[in-house]
Amino acid sequence: MSHSVLGKVVMRQLLLAYRRPAAVLNPLFFYGVVVLLMPLGLGPKQAVLSEFAPGLLWITALLAALLSAEIVFRSDYDDGGLEQLVVSGDSMYLASLGYVIAHWCLTGLPLALVSPVFAQLLSLPAQGLPALVISLTLGTLILSAFGCLGTSLTVALRRGGMLLSLLLLPLEVPVLILGSGIVTRAVNGMPIEALISILAGLALLAIALTPLAIGASIKISLEV
Amino acid sequence: MAWAWFHRLGSSPWIYRFSGSLLGYLLPLAMTLVVVGSIWGLAFSPPDFRQGNSYRIIYIHVPVSVVSLAGYYVMAIAGAVSLIWRLKVADMMMRVAAPIGAALTFLALLTGAVWGKPTWGTYWVWDARITSMVVLLFLYLGVYALYEAYDNKALASKACAILSLVGTVNIPIIYKSVDWWYSLHQPASIKFTGGSTIDPSMLYPLLLMIFSVYLLYACLLLMGLRLTLLETEAKTAWARKEVMGAQ
Amino acid sequence: MSELHWQVGRGELWQIKGDNGAGKTSLLRAIVGLAGQSIEGHLSVISEFLFLGHKTGVKSDFTALENLRFQLGSTNDHDPSSLLDALGQVGLADYSDEFAYQMSAGQQRRIALARLFLSEQPLWLLDEPLTAIDVDGVGLIESLIAQQVRRGGTVIYTSHQPLKVELSTRTLHLRGRGLSPYVS
Numbered sequence: 001m002s003h004s005v006l007g008k009v010v011m012r013q014l015l016l017a018y019r020r021p022a023a024v025l026n027p028l029f030f031y032g033v034v035v036l037l038m039p040l041g042l043g044p045k046q047a048v049l050s051e052f053a054p055g056l057l058w059i060t061a062l063l064a065a066l067l068s069a070e071i072v073f074r075s076d077y078d079d080g081g082l083e084q085l086v087v088s089g090d091s092m093y094l095a096s097l098g099y100v101i102a103h104w105c106l107t108g109l110p111l112a113l114v115s116p117v118f119a120q121l122l123s124l125p126a127q128g129l130p131a132l133v134i135s136l137t138l139g140t141l142i143l144s145a146f147g148c149l150g151t152s153l154t155v156a157l158r159r160g161g162m163l164l165s166l167l168l169l170p171l172e173v174p175v176l177i178l179g180s181g182i183v184t185r186a187v188n189g190m191p192i193e194a195l196i197s198i199l200a201g202l203a204l205l206a207i208a209l210t211p212l213a214i215g216a217s218i219k220i221s222l223e224v
Numbered sequence: 225m226a227w228a229w230f231h232r233l234g235s236s237p238w239i240y241r242f243s244g245s246l247l248g249y250l251l252p253l254a255m256t257l258v259v260v261g262s263i264w265g266l267a268f269s270p271p272d273f274r275q276g277n278s279y280r281i282i283y284i285h286v287p288v289s290v291v292s293l294a295g296y297y298v299m300a301i302a303g304a305v306s307l308i309w310r311l312k313v314a315d316m317m318m319r320v321a322a323p324i325g326a327a328l329t330f331l332a333l334l335t336g337a338v339w340g341k342p343t344w345g346t347y348w349v350w351d352a353r354i355t356s357m358v359v360l361l362f363l364y365l366g367v368y369a370l371y372e373a374y375d376n377k378a379l380a381s382k383a384c385a386i387l388s389l390v391g392t393v394n395i396p397i398i399y400k401s402v403d404w405w406y407s408l409h410q411p412a413s414i415k416f417t418g419g420s421t422i423d424p425s426m427l428y429p430l431l432l433m434i435f436s437v438y439l440l441y442a443c444l445l446l447m448g449l450r451l452t453l454l455e456t457e458a459k460t461a462w463a464r465k466e467v468m469g470a471q
Numbered sequence: 472m473s474e475l476h477w478q479v480g481r482g483e484l485w486q487i488k489g490d491n492g493a494g495k496t497s498l499l500r501a502i503v504g505l506a507g508q509s510i511e512g513h514l515s516v517i518s519e520f521l522f523l524g525h526k527t528g529v530k531s532d533f534t535a536l537e538n539l540r541f542q543l544g545s546t547n548d549h550d551p552s553s554l555l556d557a558l559g560q561v562g563l564a565d566y567s568d569e570f571a572y573q574m575s576a577g578q579q580r581r582i583a584l585a586r587l588f589l590s591e592q593p594l595w596l597l598d599e600p601l602t603a604i605d606v607d608g609v610g611l612i613e614s615l616i617a618q619q620v621r622r623g624g625t626v627i628y629t630s631h632q633p634l635k636v637e638l639s640t641r642t643l644h645l646r647g648r649g650l651s652p653y654v655s
Contacts, residue, residue, distance in 0.1 A: 004548055012541040019532040080526025081543045087503045087522045088544030095543075149390065153383050157373045166369055167387065170362040171394050174401035181408055202397070209393070213386050220382050222505050224374065 005090045009098025010105075017106050024106050027068040028114060034060045035118045050123040054132070054183035057119060058176055061111060061136060062143065065172075066165055068107045069147025072099060073155045077221065086222055092215030099214070100141075100148045100207060108140020124187070131186030138199045139179040145206040146171050152217035156224035174202065233313050237462040240453050243446045251443045257436030265429035272426075278342035283429060285335035287437035289357060292332050293395075295325035295441060296360065299367065300392040303385030313449070315381045316456070318388065319371065320448035324441065326364035332357055352406035356399045363391045475652055477643060479627060481593070484620045484638055487629040489645030489652075495629035496525060498645065499598050502627075518625070520594035525602065527583040531572035535563055538571060538582050539589070549589055557588040561611065577605040584608070587615055595619060597628040609634075 017023050038056050042048055049056075076082040085095055115136050116129050124132065150168045154160030182195045232238045265283030272279040299321035305314035336354050337347045348354075367384050374380035457463045475498075479485060487495045500506050502514065503522045529538050539545075539554045549557075558567050561581040571579055580603050587595070600612050616626050617636045633640060645652045 008541060009543070012543070015537070015541065016530065016532055075530075076543065078526075079530065080524050080528040081530070083505060083524050083526070084522070084528050084542065084544035086505065086544075089519075090544055153370065153387065154373070160373070163366075163369055163373055166362065167366045170359045170366060170398070171390065173359050174394070174397045177401040177405040181405065184408070210390075213390055216386055217383065219505075219507070220379050220386075223379055223507065224376060 006094040006098045006101075009095050010102045013099065013102030014105065017102075023068075023071065024110060027064045027107050028110060030067060031060055031064045031111060031118060034063065035121050038122060046123045050125060050187075053119065053122040053124040054128060054187065055180045056122060057115065057124065057132060058135075058139075058180040058183070060118075061140065061179075062169070062172055062176055064111065065107065065140060065143035065147055066168060068103070069144075069151050069168070070161055070164060072103055072148050072151050073218070073221075074151075077155045082218060083222055086219055092218065093211045096148065096152075096211035096214035096218070097207065100145050100210065103148060104141050104144040108144055109137065112136035112140060124183075127189065128183050128187040131183045131192055134196060135179040135182040135199060138196070138203045139175045141203045142175045142206040143172060145210040149210050149214050149217065152214045152221060154221075156221040175199075178202070233311055236312075236453050236457055236460075239313055240450055240462075240466065243450055247443060247446050247450075250439060250446070254436055254439035254443050257432065258440055261429055261433040261436050265433060269426050269429050270423070278339065281335050281339045283433050285332060285339060286430060287434040288328050288335065289332040289353070290434055291437045291441050292325055292328035292357070293360060294438070295321055295328060296363065296388070296395065297392060298445070299325060300385075300388035303381075303388045306381060307385045316449055316452045317445065318381065318385060320445055320452055322364060322368045322371065322384070324444050324448065326361060326368060328441070329357055329361040329364055333361065350406075352403045355406070356402045359398050359402070360395070363395070367391070477652075477654070479625060481625055482620065482623050483625055484616070484636065484640045485625075485627045486633055486640050486642045487627065487645065488631070488633075488642050490647065493645040493647040495645055496598055499596055499627070499629055500524075503596055516594075518594040519592045520596055521587065521590045521592040522596045523583060523586070523598065523600060525598045527579055529571050529579045529582050531579075532570065534568050534570055535574070535582050535585075536567040539585055542586065545586065545589065553589065554585075557585040558582075560588045561585045562607070576603045577608060580604055581608060581611075584612065584615075587619075593624045595624065595626045595628075597626065599630060600628055601630060601634070 035056075038052075039049060042052065073082060076085075086092065112133050115132050119129055119132055146168055150164050151160075153167065154164050157163065178195060178199050182192050182199065185195070186192050232242075262283060266280050269280070269283075271277050299318050302314045302317035302321060305311055306318060333354065336357075340349055341347050367387055370387055371377075371380045371384050374383060454463050454467065487498060489495050497506060499522075501510050502516060503520065528543065530541075533541065535558055536551070536554055539549075539557060540551075555564065555567055558564055561584050563578060563581055563585070566574065566578065571582065574582075584600075595616075597616075601609060604612065613634050613636050616628070616634065617638055619626055620636075620638050628634070633642070642655045643652055644655065
């Protein structure tokens with residue numbers, strides 16, 4: 001019975017995204033546009049781009065995650081669905097977890113899978129590619145968790161967008177450091193297994209703990 | 225016995241009077257110690273082997289950094305207490321701790337810049353501790369901004385309590401990862417602390433300053449608490465009496 | 472509002488009445504648990520309940536059937552046939568595979584109402600149930616409520632004007648800021 005809340009929320013979000021694919025495509029387009037800006041801003045020299053590529057690819061992932069986080073609860077808040085969720089007595093923990101996982105499936109995971117394309121545009125050496133995909137897969141899970149948390153706190157506020165960035169970016173510093181560090185080390189031929197386990201551990205911690213805070217924050221936002 | 229205290233913590237006039245009498249002792253003590261410590265460190269402690277006299281700013285920089293980090297935990301714990309036990313005084317403590325902590329963090333960064341210029345010729349160096357402190361500053365600013373964004377202040381406090389708790393869990397992770405980040409990109413070894421052992425003649429004034437800044441922080445917290453109490457209960461009889469004197 | 476002492480027994484039908492801004496919606500939301508920070512005092516709800524709020528919770532990108540199936544907060548998993556039944560009861564049997572954005576506001580409201588047919592909850596809390604409802608719908612709601620009460624259930628609804636339900640309705644009048652409510 002409680003299993004079905006998690007499953008239902010995930011299926012629901014996936015179906016909604018299927019009906020309106022813009023939610024999935026927009027972050028990817030955004031990512032592409034920003035990657036385009038990099039050589040325009042830094043110059044086309046491959047040596048320069050490939051040196052900065054790990055950091056650039058990861059910073060852009062953070063920014064894309066920020067944009068996509070804003071809309072997670074927006075429509076359910078506006079049309080009263082979120083109210084129903086809270087009132088019904090279903091587990092807010094599982095529902096929040098469902099939102100996080102669905103968000104990751106729709107934003108982080110596609111990004112991780114498409115990232116080799118962007119990596120090529122920025123001349124990331126080939127040794128870095130598997131590390132990029134793995135670190136993005138795990139790291140975006142954390143970004144989704146925090147993103148849902150931030151947006152659950154700000155969904156009821158006017159002009160919550162800027163505030164969302166201020167809240168999320170400091171919390172996402174470790175993910176950025178670890179993620180880009182993993183890719184950099186892989187490019188330099190150094191071992192990354194330990195770091196990946198740390199990232200995986202952080203990801204598990206994030207998805208285990210954030211739903212608690214997300215549930216509480218949704219209730220607060222509904223009272224505004 | 226414990227319940228008596230619990231009850232008192234719910235009574236605003238009692239808190240106001242109690243903190244007032246506490247401040248009567250603590251504030252002069254804190255101010256004296258801060259002045260003594262500062263003079264001792266800034267004027268009387270021996271010059272450093274490598275950095276000469278410019279290092280003296282650490283007598284302000286280090287205590288302020290330490291307390292600013294501790295202050296975040298104070299804020300988060302106050303928030304947690306407010307969430308669990310619904311104590312209004314814990315609520316107010318949290319609210320008050322946010323700007324004080326942010327100001328301390330900013331002061332720490334400022335004194336860090338003051339240290340940097342004569343020592344390394346630059347106002348800013350991205351070393352591990354300074355970087356962590358910038359992140360801490362933004363964590364504080366986030367709590368403050370979230371509080372201001374909510375119109376309903378009771379809800380604002382709950383939201384901020386949640387955010388501070390999330391920040392609390394994150395802070396060790398942030399500090400560790402920034403440390404690691406720094407070692408990854410290690411430039412020529414610039415370290416903010418001097419050698420690994422510190423001479424007692426430098427250590428004692430430092431410890432004294434740390435202790436006295438903690439005390440000063442506690443006093444600022446109490447003063448802010450009293451002010452907030454008066455503000456939020458401006459319409460009650462006891463508040464009027466305190467402000468305008470017994471009539 | 473100032474003090475409110477109110478007790479509702481099983482099988483009763485209540486209307487919460489008052490002008491705009493008197494707090495009807497707020498009171499209902501407080502009862503269902505959406506206002507924990509803003510109320511002081513003791514509130515106990517000794518029942519499972521169904522809450523239909525002001526907003527429908529209907530997703531325009533879903534079909535009518537999908538809306539019922541993926542409705543957030545419906546605690547039971549219903550099989551498709553009972554979902555279709557419910558749609559039939561609100562007159563939307565032919566629209567089960569239509570997207571909600573293709574329907575009128577009244578029809579979208581009916582999708583939300585279909586939940587009343589799926590619920591086994593003894594207590595219903597309805598906030599302005601007649602909003603955006605067309606003429607046929609009004610009769611439907613009134614008969615639904617009557618049915619629920621006759622079954623021994625309890626219904627509390629907010630509205631400007633009373634519904635024409637042929638059962639004794641008690642009214643809680645909210646008079647707005649600073650004035651205490653009264654019962655009739």
